Structure formats: structure tokens, C-alpha cells
Amino acid sequence: xxxxxxxxxxxxxxxxxxxxxxxxxxxxxxxxxxxxxxxxxxxxxxxxxxxxxxxxxxxxxxxxxxxxxxxxxxxxxxxxxxxxxxxxxxxxxxxxxxxxxxxxxxxxxxxxxxxxxxxxxxxxxxxxxxxxxxxxxxxxxxxxxxxxxxxxxxxxxxxxxxxxxxxxxxxxxxxxxxxxxxxxxxxxxxxxxxxxxxxxxxxxxxxxxxxxxxxxxxxxxxxxxxxxxxxxxxxxxxxxxxxxxxxxxxxxxxxxxxxxxxxxxxxxxxxxxxxxxxxxxxxxxxxxxxxxxxxxxxxxxxxxxxxxxxxxxxxxxxxxxxxxxxxxxxxxxxxxxxxxxxxxxxxxxxxxxxxxxxxxxxxxxxxxxxxxxxxxxxxxxxxxxxxxxxxxxxxxxxxxxxxxxxxxxxxxxxxxxxxxxxxxxxxxxxxxxxxxxxxxxxxxxxxxxxxxxxxxxxxxxx
Amino acid sequence: xxxxxxxxxxxxxxxxxxxxxxxxxxxxxxxxxxxxxxxxxxxxxxxxxxxxxxxxxxxxxxxxxxxxxxxxxxxxxxxxxxxxxxxxxxxxxxxxxxxxxxxxxxxxxxxxxxxxxxxxxxxxxxxxxxxxxxxxxxxxxxxxxxxxxxxxxxxxxxxxxxxxxxxxxxxxxxxxxxxxxxxxxxxxxxxxxxxxxxxxxxxxxxxxxxxxxxxxxxxxxxxxxxxxxxxxxxxxxxxxxxxxxxxxxxxxxxxxxxxxxxxxxxxxxxxxxxxxxxxxxxxxxxxxxxxxxxxxxxxxxxxxxxxxxxxxxxxxxxxxxxxxxxxxxxxxxxxxxxxxxxxxxxxxxxxxxxxxxxxxxxxxxxxxxxxxxxxxxxxxxxxxxxxxxxxxxxxxxxxxxxxxxxxxxxxxxxxxxxxxxxxxxxxxxxxxx
Numbered sequence: 001x002x003x004x005x006x007x008x009x010x011x012x013x014x015x016x017x018x019x020x021x022x023x024x025x026x027x028x029x030x031x032x033x034x035x036x037x038x039x040x041x042x043x044x045x046x047x048x049x050x051x052x053x054x055x056x057x058x059x060x061x062x063x064x065x066x067x068x069x070x071x072x073x074x075x076x077x078x079x080x081x082x083x084x085x086x087x088x089x090x091x092x093x094x095x096x097x098x099x100x101x102x103x104x105x106x107x108x109x110x111x112x113x114x115x116x117x118x119x120x121x122x123x124x125x126x127x128x129x130x131x132x133x134x135x136x137x138x139x140x141x142x143x144x145x146x147x148x149x150x151x152x153x154x155x156x157x158x159x160x161x162x163x164x165x166x167x168x169x170x171x172x173x174x175x176x177x178x179x180x181x182x183x184x185x186x187x188x189x190x191x192x193x194x195x196x197x198x199x200x201x202x203x204x205x206x207x208x209x210x211x212x213x214x215x216x217x218x219x220x221x222x223x224x225x226x227x228x229x230x231x232x233x234x235x236x237x238x239x240x241x242x243x244x245x246x247x248x249x250x251x252x253x254x255x256x257x258x259x260x261x262x263x264x265x266x267x268x269x270x271x272x273x274x275x276x277x278x279x280x281x282x283x284x285x286x287x288x289x290x291x292x293x294x295x296x297x298x299x300x301x302x303x304x305x306x307x308x309x310x311x312x313x314x315x316x317x318x319x320x321x322x323x324x325x326x327x328x329x330x331x332x333x334x335x336x337x338x339x340x341x342x343x344x345x346x347x348x349x350x351x352x353x354x355x356x357x358x359x360x361x362x363x364x365x366x367x368x369x370x371x372x373x374x375x376x377x378x379x380x381x382x383x384x385x386x387x388x389x390x391x392x393x394x395x396x397x398x399x400x401x402x403x404x405x406x407x408x409x410x411x412x413x414x415x416x417x418x419x420x421x422x423x424x425x426x427x428x429x430x431x432x433x434x435x436x437x438x439x440x441x442x443x444x445x446x447x448x449x450x451x452x453x454x455x456x457x458x459x460x461x462x
Numbered sequence: 463x464x465x466x467x468x469x470x471x472x473x474x475x476x477x478x479x480x481x482x483x484x485x486x487x488x489x490x491x492x493x494x495x496x497x498x499x500x501x502x503x504x505x506x507x508x509x510x511x512x513x514x515x516x517x518x519x520x521x522x523x524x525x526x527x528x529x530x531x532x533x534x535x536x537x538x539x540x541x542x543x544x545x546x547x548x549x550x551x552x553x554x555x556x557x558x559x560x561x562x563x564x565x566x567x568x569x570x571x572x573x574x575x576x577x578x579x580x581x582x583x584x585x586x587x588x589x590x591x592x593x594x595x596x597x598x599x600x601x602x603x604x605x606x607x608x609x610x611x612x613x614x615x616x617x618x619x620x621x622x623x624x625x626x627x628x629x630x631x632x633x634x635x636x637x638x639x640x641x642x643x644x645x646x647x648x649x650x651x652x653x654x655x656x657x658x659x660x661x662x663x664x665x666x667x668x669x670x671x672x673x674x675x676x677x678x679x680x681x682x683x684x685x686x687x688x689x690x691x692x693x694x695x696x697x698x699x700x701x702x703x704x705x706x707x708x709x710x711x712x713x714x715x716x717x718x719x720x721x722x723x724x725x726x727x728x729x730x731x732x733x734x735x736x737x738x739x740x741x742x743x744x745x746x747x748x749x750x751x752x753x754x755x756x757x758x759x760x761x762x763x764x765x766x767x768x769x770x771x772x773x774x775x776x777x778x779x780x781x782x783x784x785x786x787x788x789x790x791x792x793x794x795x796x797x798x799x800x801x802x803x804x805x806x807x808x809x810x811x812x813x814x815x816x817x818x819x820x821x822x823x824x825x826x827x828x829x830x831x832x833x834x835x836x837x838x839x840x841x842x843x844x845x846x847x848x849x850x851x852x853x854x855x856x857x858x859x860x861x862x863x864x865x866x867x868x869x870x871x872x873x874x875x876x877x878x879x880x881x882x883x884x885x886x887x888x889x890x891x892x893x894x895x
Contacts, residue, residue, distance in 0.1 A: 165758040168809040190530045193808020197757040210582045375626040396627030396640040401674035405646040457664045
């Protein structure tokens, strides 16, 4: 009989037990989780992956080529997706491999959690080629650091600036806007100005949370604070600077002091935005927002208020030091009380299946197809809010039938090369019910036994 | 037992374990006043569709100033709007809706908004779907609670969500299902029976599996209908009992899905029509569309938004074609969480706003009208100096449709479907008598 602690540690905090993992965790699982916090987060192994700067430099050049070709009547629109899609596939495959192979699955789950918190989505231009480098460059190195550093790195990354349109945002009284205004006198063209998108989502999604105490005035003012936060190598007014890298454009920055959330910030150009972000990172509403999301992810869809309170206090007390917050999370009794309190997302379900069955992530054989089939394409949540994190968002009838059908196809592929009856206690540990054990033992074939293992109620949840 | 009979038996068994008593699928069939069996489709436009672009008020004297280069011109002019009533037009990409209006099968609502007055997409969508005035006030949706309030016997799966999961608007006490095409081979009956058994003590999974099998059966009965059109794989039919180590294509080798012929929404609307065409199938269908959050380079008569509107319009035209004779009994409601700023922003797009438009289309709709108490677009008329001012509560529209089209009793509309909405009276005469 496996201990409940190791089962919860591997399946809820980790990404699903691998054969032998529960036995090696031993104890109550908490030490195993704490030990994963000790060293720098692991980088992805694949040296072939290109940096954001390389991808975006090439993509901008291609985009110009496409525009020129269009002027001469050629349709080469497909060139950009043809360039970006292979990058997406390599990146998502490398991430999948890491999730399946890692022996620090808690860190990998946290990485995925934070990428989803600062979500970009591949259904917007360029993002298919940038989502992977965004995660590797902005998120992954900082998941064991300070939240404030993570916040600034995420907002300054070109993927985020492009995803939420900030690279074009221009202060209405900036030199650029004034010049454009003079030029456009008498014609119908509106001079460039601000775009609220990034400013709003930083406040609503990344820091304070909706209802966190900001107003429309704060949104608009904060958007002017980060005017000039842009990406090098674009078109026209946005051409200067190293292609594909963050640049601050002083000419597009709204001049003067600004008041956000009642505090006045002097104009120090680029620094003005960093100062606001630093204050946002330490705001009590941010602590509560992050605590709620962590508790929802690791405890329950509707997390116990006491646990949220404890995490929020830790977030504030330790000045946003994330490992300290994780230690409090690990020590939170509520996280260990409901063994199967969370319904797996498709990503959880797929990754835990691959880990549990020791399936290879084979880059040559469409490794991303399961994500497509089961409805959670990597890095494509479709909105800056990221993927939802409650059972009701994932437990649809059709979604369940697809998991079962996929389990059956996996079983068919493996045949008798895996023994579901032997694997069941190693994957499900203390959660394994007698009903599931009996059903697997009595299965008519190895395929059917595998289908039953992966479809079992205790494998659908974590 | 033939395969089909056995599957029917399994479905019934699964339903029984799900804890519901099923008498007959005819239990789905309900009729509104007048003996007609109504169908209702709800399309959620996620991301806040720009109502001033979809339904341009070209007759408003402030409109051109606010919209600048993207202002749509009056009907008849180059790249002009499609005609509605001499003041409002339709975006030129909405050709099918324009025809529907002319055929008196479309009502356009304008300056309409849910009770939500902030500018978060996600809270806005929550209020749009939960039917209250407060985000996250309820974990169920108004459409589901309306189905639960249908007088007479309760039935399963009166509603279907096209997609793997069910959006909030359709979640709640009434049994509903979801359906999406499968690219995998179906399960053999023996395995299915064992899984049904394994789920017997799990209240969530047993119900979900039963619902999925029910939807699958309804879909498969559409011989030559959507199953064929969509390569939806007649999964319920002869699935051979797979021997160990054999058959079942490796999921890893699946090629990525090819784009559906007939536009972005073709697959979804064909599936919806396939369900709704059935005399004893679901009566209500819901699906999502995205891509309406046009912060930058929105475009005017042509461009980004124009392309998305054209795809939506084409999807609606396909829906009408696929519904065939059932179209005359159908109402299709298109709603979004809120509108966008009245003026173009500094990056040739629009930011989050307040009031917007809604569409009610279909053969059952008493159409050919624009319903709007137009607040104007002068600086003083705008909400908080920036957005179209709401003058119509969207719940008035929803209540009117649910009352006249689905026959939901007024007391249920007030008590459970839209709690605390008594001041927002149902609009009358939206549906043909």
C-alpha cells in the first residue's frame, strides 16, 4: 500500500507518477517537493531552439518581403506560417519532452503555471514562433526567483509586447505624436496614440486581479507610463533598434509625471514603467490574486479561504520570494486533504499518461497530436487570461469520451508491451480503488486493461 | 443482438447509472405556443465585438469624426454599408445578414449591454453567461436554467454545446451534452460497458459518459447528414472488437487537422444543424467564436475585422442551408460581452468599451427591424466620455426570446433564469406569432 503523501506529491504537485517514482519518493512527499526547490530551474536540453531575437528578426524580414511581393501582385502570404510553424513544433515538443522526462516535475508544473499566468496565445501573429522562447527566456529561469523580477521580465519580453499591442502605443503628447499631428492636419488620419491592452491586462490579469482596486483612470494612465516600451526592427516609426529585441523609444513615451493607484511617479523614461511594476508586484491585491490562483491550482477549484490567506501573507511577508511561497504551499494541510480534488486538464492527462507508461515523445511522429485531439493545444489558450483552471471548464461530455477513445488507441498501440495491472499501483498509489484494480485485473486484453487504467476515475483527477 | 441494438442498450444502461430516468427521447420534443417546435442557437462572440463597426450608425453626425479613416459610408457609396433603416447600416462583410434583414428574418439591437459596467473580458463574459449583474455570482448559465424551467417532464440533453466542453451559459441543473467530431476510432462495446461500470459510482463521470454516448447516437443517426459531411466517423456503427496489439491507429501519427472546407465555422454549424434537424434531438445549441478583440489595426470596410465578420456571416448562411425546413422554426442569437471605444485608438484599433449590438436572426424571428433607443455619439452622450451609452439591457432581449420562443414561464424568468431583473422587462413581439 502506497502512502497517500507520495501519491499526492507525484500526481498533484508533480506531473504524474512514473513507474517506481512513488517508491523512491517515500515518506510523506513534502521533502521530495522541497528538495526540488534547491537548485536553479533546469533549462530545456535542446540547443537547436532559436532565441526570440533570432525568430523575430527573421519574421520581420519575411513580413517585409511578403508586403513587397504583394505590391507586385505575388501571393506569398504562406511564407510566414511556413517559417513559424516548425519553430512552434520544435518548442512545444521540447517542452513536452521535458515534462515527461523531468525528475523535478514540481518545478515543471510551476513553469507551466507561470507561463499560463502570463499567457500569450499562438493564434495571434508571430506568437507561434515566440511562445516557446517566451517561456524559456522570460519565465523558466525565474520560477524560483522573485515575483517582481518575473513580472518585469514577462512584460518586457517582445512576445508580450507584441501579443498585447504595446509596441505601437504612443503617448498623445510625445514628440512622435506631436509631429504626426502637425503632418496630418487637414486629412482624416488620426495621429498615433495609446493602446490600453497591455496596461489593462497587467493590472487585471498579471498583478492586482480584477476587483483589485484599480479604475479606468489607472488603466489609461498606466498605459501612458509604458508608452515607448517597444520592439526593435518594425516598420516606419518603429524601425529603429535591434530587430526582435526590447527597445525603449523615448520619442514615443508620454512625457511628465503620472499618478497610478494614487501614487505619483516622476518621469524617468523607461524607469517609470519599471517603478510602477515594482509597486504592483508588492501590492496586497497582487498577493491575494497570486495566492488565489496558486491555491486553485494546487488545492481545489474553490480553495479554502484560510489557505489563500496563508499564501497571501507569505507572499507579502517574503517580499514576493517565490520559493518561500511554495514552501508555505507545501506545508498547507488543505493541499493534502482531498486526494483527487482537481480534474486534470488535457495537458495534465496527456503528460501523466506519457510519464506513467514511459512513452517516448517522438519528434518524428506528430508528438503534439494528442494535445490537438483532446482540446488543449500548447500555448494556445486563445486569450491573455490563459487556460481556465476549474473542473467545469474541462469535464465536458465530449471531452471525456475523447480521453477514453485516446486511452484505447494508446492501449492498442502498446498491446502487451505494458502491464496495466502492475502499473496501476505504481501510478495511482494510495488512490487506487478496489473497483479499478479489479476491472484492470479482469480485462479481456492488454489493450482493454490499459484503456481502463487511463480512463479510471482516479487517473482523470489529481 | 446487433451492434446497434447493443449500443442502444448500453446507452440506456449508462443513463440509468447516471441517475436519471429516461422515458423516451421524444421527451426532448417540446412545443412553444402554437404547436411549433422551436430551435434556439446561441452564438457567443468572445472578445468584445465592435458594435459600431458591425452596425455602423452612418447617419449619426459624430460617427465619421470618431471613426476617421475607418468610418463606413452610407449604403450605395463605394465600400458603403449594407442598408438597414436609413440611419444604421450593416458592415459590408455581413451579406447574409443583410439579406436576412430584407427578408424580415433579422432584428438588430443597438446600444445594448449586459448589466456589467467594467471592462474585463473575462468578468464581462461571466456576467453575459451567468445572467446576473455580478461576475461569478452563480456557477450556472441563464440558458441552462431556462431549460431547467421548461414546463412538463424533464428530459436529458435538451441542449448541446458544439465543442468538447460546455460554456458557462449552458452549465447548470438541466442535463446538457457536448459534441465535437472525433478523429479516433470508436470503442468496442465490451470496453465501453466496462468503463460504464467503472464510472457507476462516480457521479460526474457517469453522467458525462452517458451524455456523450447520447450525443454520439444522435449525431450518428444523421445518416448522410453531418456524419458524412464532417467525416465525423460513424463511431457507433460496427466497431470491431479490437484484438490486443492490433488495429487502432497510433494517435501519434495523426496528421494535423486540415481546415474545414466552407470556412472557419462550417464544421461547427453543420454539427449544430445536424442536432437541431432531428425531431427528437436537442432543441438548443450553443457555440463560441473568438477573435473579436481588435485593439490594433482593426480595419474598416476591409481588413482584420472585415475578414472575421465575413467568416461569421458565411457560417450563418451555412447554418440556414443545413437547417433546411427547420430554419423557419429557428432563432439564432449573437451576443458579445461588451462593445469597444467609440473613437479609434492610437494604434488604429479600439479598446474595451460598453454598449454594442446584438443580432437575432432566423425564420422564427419577426425581423426587418432595428431596435435601438439611440443615445448619440456626441462627447456628452458617451458613457464615461468614451463608450457607446447602454440604453437597452440585454436581459430584456433574452427574456423576450425565452418567453416567446421557448415558452419559459415568466415567473421562472424572474425567479431563477435572471434573478433580480424585474425592472428589465421582456421585449415583446420578437418572435413571429
